[in-house]
Amino acid sequence: xxxxxxxxxxxxxxxxxxxxxxxxxxxxxxxxxxxxxxxxxxxxxxxxxxxxxxxxxxxxxxxxxxxxxxxxxxxxxxxxxxxxxxxxxxxxxxxxxxxxxxxxxxxxxxx
Amino acid sequence: xxxxxxxxxxxxxxxxxxxxxxxxxxxxxxxxxxxxxxxxxxxxxxxxxxxxxxxxxxxxxxxxxxxxxxxxxxxxxxxxxxxxxxxxxxxxxxxxxxxxxxxxxxxxxxxx
Numbered sequence: 110x111x112x113x114x115x116x117x118x119x120x121x122x123x124x125x126x127x128x129x130x131x132x133x134x135x136x137x138x139x140x141x142x143x144x145x146x147x148x149x150x151x152x153x154x155x156x157x158x159x160x161x162x163x164x165x166x167x168x169x170x171x172x173x174x175x176x177x178x179x180x181x182x183x184x185x186x187x188x189x190x191x192x193x194x195x196x197x198x199x200x201x202x203x204x205x206x207x208x209x210x211x212x213x214x215x216x217x218x219x220x
Numbered sequence: 221x222x223x224x225x226x227x228x229x230x231x232x233x234x235x236x237x238x239x240x241x242x243x244x245x246x247x248x249x250x251x252x253x254x255x256x257x258x259x260x261x262x263x264x265x266x267x268x269x270x271x272x273x274x275x276x277x278x279x280x281x282x283x284x285x286x287x288x289x290x291x292x293x294x295x296x297x298x299x300x301x302x303x304x305x306x307x308x309x310x311x312x313x314x315x316x317x318x319x320x321x322x323x324x325x326x327x328x329x330x331x332x
Contacts (some may be wrong), residue, residue: 151323
């Protein structure tokens with residue numbers, strides 16, 4: 110099945126630093142979603158993007174739907190220890206198809 | 221409280237036994253999904269159902285079975301035919317008019 114190319118796989122950053130991660134696809138998506146997963150828990154939805162070029166914020170998080178509809182990025186500003194976790198991108202192709210997920214970016218924050 | 225409930229949180233089974241994982245939602249969502257998560261693999265789709273009494277295979281359906289007799293419930297059976305069943309299993313649901321899927325808290329299955 111199709112998978113998204115998510116990078117980086119892992120990041121170690123200092124508290125207070127900004128973080129950027131992205132996802133790319135070989136095909137067009139109508140929707141991009143970003144989730145965060147804490148250890149041993151289910152993913153929680155952070156941001157949903159519906160239109161090419163759309164830029165959406167949720168607190169310190171900002172995500173963009175790429176103009177080509179084949180990519181998306183997520184930025185976290187001024188990271189804090191509770192940002193630790195795995196961040197997943199997910200996309201939905203045209204039609205009533207299930208979400209496709211990236212392999213995740215594991216974020217570690219050093220206080 | 222509205223949400224998706226997976227039970228149990230942890231499950232241990234002997235090799236060769238079938239085991240059923242529960243997923244219940246009270247969000248009135250039409251679509252439900254089962255994903256498997258292994259370290260470094262992301263989420264892989266096992267089965268999904270868009271409507272009661274109908275379901276479709278995902279990317280890794282071999283060794284699994286599902287049923288969708290009620291809108292609220294989508295149980296997953298891990299059969300003895302599944303070669304490597306130890307994993308973290310996640311259930312999700314979605315309103316048919318929306319894109320966002322919402323997840324349960326997961327079940328960690330360990331087969332010994």
